Amino acid sequence: xxxxxxxxxxxxxxxxxxxxxxxxxxxxxxxxxxxxxxxxxxxxxxxxxxxxxxxxxxxxxxxxxxxxxxxxxxxxxxxxxxxxxxxxxxxxxxxxxxxxxxxxxxxxxxxxxxxxxxxxxxxxxxxxxxxxxxxxxxxxxxxxxxxxxxxxxxxxxxxxxxxxxxxxxxxxxxxxxxxxxxxxxxxxxxxxxxxxxxxxxxxxxxxxxxxxxxxxxxxxxxxxxxxxxxxxxxxxxxxxxxxxxxxxxxxxxxxxxxxxxxxxxxxx
Amino acid sequence: xxxxxxxxxxxxxxxxxxxxxxxxxxxxxxxxxxxxxxxxxxxxxxxxxxxxxxxxxxxxxxxxxxxxxxxxxxxxxxxxxxxxxxxxxxxxxxxxxxxxxxxxxxxxxxxxxxxxxxxx
Numbered sequence: 001x002x003x004x005x006x007x008x009x010x011x012x013x014x015x016x017x018x019x020x021x022x023x024x025x026x027x028x029x030x031x032x033x034x035x036x037x038x039x040x041x042x043x044x045x046x047x048x049x050x051x052x053x054x055x056x057x058x059x060x061x062x063x064x065x066x067x068x069x070x071x072x073x074x075x076x077x078x079x080x081x082x083x084x085x086x087x088x089x090x091x092x093x094x095x096x097x098x099x100x101x102x103x104x105x106x107x108x109x110x111x112x113x114x115x116x117x118x119x120x121x122x123x124x125x126x127x128x129x130x131x132x133x134x135x136x137x138x139x140x141x142x143x144x145x146x147x148x149x150x151x152x153x154x155x156x157x158x159x160x161x162x163x164x165x166x167x168x169x170x171x172x173x174x175x176x177x178x179x180x181x182x183x184x185x186x187x188x189x190x191x192x193x194x195x196x197x198x199x200x201x202x203x204x205x206x207x208x209x210x211x212x213x214x215x216x217x218x219x220x221x222x223x224x225x226x227x228x229x230x231x232x233x234x235x236x237x238x239x240x241x242x243x244x245x246x247x248x249x250x251x252x253x254x255x256x257x258x259x260x261x262x263x264x265x266x267x268x
Numbered sequence: 269x270x271x272x273x274x275x276x277x278x279x280x281x282x283x284x285x286x287x288x289x290x291x292x293x294x295x296x297x298x299x300x301x302x303x304x305x306x307x308x309x310x311x312x313x314x315x316x317x318x319x320x321x322x323x324x325x326x327x328x329x330x331x332x333x334x335x336x337x338x339x340x341x342x343x344x345x346x347x348x349x350x351x352x353x354x355x356x357x358x359x360x361x362x363x364x365x366x367x368x369x370x371x372x373x374x375x376x377x378x379x380x381x382x383x384x385x386x387x388x
Contacts, residue, residue, distance in 0.1 A: 026388070033388055041388035098386045174380050184387050 193220030
């Protein structure tokens with residue numbers, strides 16, 4: 001029993017809650033989005049739900065490790081592997097749909113990642129895992145299949161990450177208003193953060209690195225919140241606040257006359 | 269030959285520039301089409317009738333003739349080599365290259381606009 005495991009459980013729980021909350025907030029704002037952005041919005045909601053669903057059993061795992069229940073720990077590891085292996089699917093759909101705008105093609109290609117995820121799961125379940133190794137900070141498992149790790153690295157992470165980087169480059173190479181750039185680039189950076197540190201979290205064999213990765217996943221979730229709901233101080237600092245204004249009703253012609261009128265009054 | 273010039277695209281591009289307040293040059297469909305036809309015939313004489321094949325939808329013969337005189341000939345973008353026959357100059361080719369850039373800018377801007385529209 002170590003306080004480090006409780007800290008780990010708390011971080012996992014914070015990731016779970018913030019991911020679910022973010023998905024809920026995005027879903028609640030659904031009607032405000034236009035028809036073109038709705039497929040991307042729903043894929044984003046599913047992505048955050050899957051992140052939350054990955055870290056919910058992981059929270060239980062950490063508590064089980066703290067209370068010394070290795071059986072629950074191993075069951076929860078297998079449960080967490082399910083949402084985790086399909087995290088790449090909504091992400092790939094999101095990026096492809098945003099870039100090419102074709103729901104059907106994006107759907108087909110993301111289906112390929114369903115196959116990758118399934119292959120990973122089959123190999124993971126059939127080969128099993130070695131562990132748990134309980135350390136003062138975390139509980140670690142070693143995947144007992146090199147092919148599963150390769151599928152996981154190449155199929156589930158390298159390709160989607162390359163897609164995010166590609167989309168980011170596309171945005172950074174364009175001249176666009178600061179507000180738009182912030183609004184489009186920061187969610188991608190946040191997703192990339194969460195996604196890449198989830199990878200580190202799942203394959204690392206170093207307890208400190210796993211804890212650090214989880215902290216960064218949490219930071220990524222907060223970043224995603226800030227991308228969609230930037231606080232006023234941040235907006236002012238970055239110069240991205242939207243100026244609230246009402247249209248000036250008077251005719252422009254009259255504006256020019258006003259000075260003359262004043263002069264005329266003075267002269268009289 | 270007529271499939272070289274996409275009149276619909278040129279009209280879209282011109283409307284885009286007009287929406288930015290640019291009504292002359294890249295925002296003028298007549299200017300775009302005339303310059304496109306002239307540059308397509310680089311090194312050859314362009315017949316006035318050939319230009320009118322594309323411009324008749326947008327303007328009458330008189331205004332195209334006037335544009336040829338007051339813009340293209342006056343600014344040295346094209347030279348009249350015979351009755352109803354014009355040839356593009358080097359300066360005209362520079363203008364044509366600029367026009368290509370305006371089309372590329374329009375396409376890039378449109379593509380990016382669509383990407384942003386799809387971002388939730």
